[in-house]
Amino acid sequence: MTPTLSLRTRIGAVALAAAVLAALAVVYTVRATDRAQPGAAASGVTLANTPGLYARTAEGTVAAVHGDRRKDTGLTCRRFYAAGTSAVCLTTRPGIPPRSEAIVLDRDLRPRRTVTFGGTPNRARVSPSGRMVSWTVFVSGDSYAGNAFSTRSGILDTKTGYLIKNVETLQLTLGGRRYSASDVNYWGITFARDDNRFYATVSTRGKTYLVEGDLNAWTARTLRENVECPSLSPDGTRLAYKKRVRQGSSDPWRLHVLDLKTMQDTPLAETRSVDDQAAWLDGATLAYALPGRGRGTSDIWSVPADGTGTPVRVARDASSPSINAS
């Protein structure tokens, strides 16, 4: 034990160790800094001139994707979605603490409005017309349980400029009864064609529910249990969503499609656990991200929306798919 060494020796030894550890920390940090890649150069690709699939690439930029060919937009986003006349790009900005931004873009991908908030970007959606924009972020430090996480979802009406930073003030009806609780969390908003009706997931007391919301009335009611990250089909009749099929944290979800008229549920041919808000490529096909080969990477896959067929890989090293129809 230490008493055999003089104080001086101990100080010397600790100082030496400190120097070695500091050197290790500095060298590692500097090398990590060098690793950061510069963003891709803009190629002039915009929603206005390039239809088709858009996705986030491994470099963190958004590109128009055709198989293995990518045309970079020069935008750096954590999550991207385009529909109708708008697109939304969720980014993080470094700082103390770091912040997130939702940048609303027009069809030329020029920023029209930027909303800043805390949290970590998770989901982004634009209504079919392009008028309503929504996002979900993860927030920590927002829960009584210490390190537990919660979600925050916001909605921006790009026509009126009206911004709802946190949709938790919605008048919620759960199982037919008015419900309010401190642990209510919303995520994964998806809009209908009328720019008023929307669907989302609400969670409370450890359960998740599908809610149908009315923006003007500012109400929401639960339709069904165990529905996360809904995504409304282009014709507005079906919802693709992830359903929890296993408890615990390994492979918990499976993609399903819910027929809103019959409330019939169809599991899709994708049997792997999908943690994404799926995007409709057309009226019959869904796209979503799954973990790729490397750590933190993901590939985009597609699968028929009626439970038939098999999953097909659409793009490697890409995530956050959305389709620019026209």
Place this chain on the structure above:
Amino acid sequence: MYLAAGRGGPAPAPAPSAPARQARTRVGSTVVALGAVSLVTDISSEMVTAVLPLYLVLGLGLNPLQFGFLDGLYNGVTAFVRLAGGHLADRRGRHKLVAGCGYALSAVCKLGLLAAGGSTAALTAALAADRIGKGVRTAPRDALITLSCAERDLGRAFGVHRAMDTTGALLGPLAAFALLWLTADAYDAVFVVSFCLALFAVLLLYAFVPGRTPGAPSNSRAPKLRSVFRLPADRAFRRILVTATLLGLVSVGDGFLYLVLQQRLDLDTAYFPLLPLGSAAVYLLLAVPVGRIADRTGRRVPYLLGHAALLGAYLALCSPATGWPLTIGVLLLLGAFYAATDGVLMALGGPVVPADRRAAGLALLQSGQAVGRLLASVLFGAAWTLWSMHTALALAAAALTLALLTACRLLPARPTEPR
């Protein structure tokens, strides 16, 4: 949640010397060394805590909601591990060794998190092991503090330690965010730097904390586990244990209070991480002065007044006050609450536990308080869900008032003063 997060963690060096110099007697070098260890360790662990959500979501593409359910479990495990760590340290008279193992385990976990990659099972294991490390080291470390200084200086000693500890907690998130900024989101760099700091803290402990404390009887007859559970048979200890648990049971976690604050003020999510830093800063500033007052007036006074500050925070949140005055008021009161209760409880309870069972006795106190607070948060959440935020707050305030009145009677005046 200071306690749930194992606020017991260690902190670093420079702050304590100033108050020590003015004092009649100097704060022992062991206390300063342990403070330094806590400071460095807290920088390390708070760095990881601060970036973990970003790392899970953006670095690994995982869903952090998958990890949320673990917190309750951890708290239970931590209470058990704390007792085990305390008992083990007492049995062998090896407080330093057991505490060191706890620190070392947490240090290794920083690399474990990195090595776990995207595997949720491995990440969960690394996070759990980190908590276990925290649980193991807390009681032996606090026992070392009580054994290394005179009983009449205990309040100040804990004040110095907790001030250093909190300094680390304050610096950790700032360091982590700065590092992310610098490296353009290289999360692995944060983990590596955190590991280097944690390892450095272990070395500090090894080099500057004496292995066998003079006060610790290196007893030939190791205390049996049974004798630990007989500790509450002692009247003075029982009263403190019951008081700590009772007050814990009505102390809604600060996380919940921040949530109330956010709802009352419709606060921007970007400011959430700054709220705990605000109360930590107050805690840091008040820890030493409150500790000194505790030594002079008896520890019961600040301990009870601290809970009165918490009551003040409840009432402020119920009041019509808004905006910055409310935020600042609540953060001040919360900081004062922690400064007057966290280390002070150890200084209050330490002297009534026989030296050969000191760590286990302190672990019992910490666990009683922690379990109480956990229950308090669950009950508060239930009341909020069932009725409303205001009802829940009013109930909490009423319960705390009752508990405080009971505590005034339970805790005899000057129970632990030097004869």
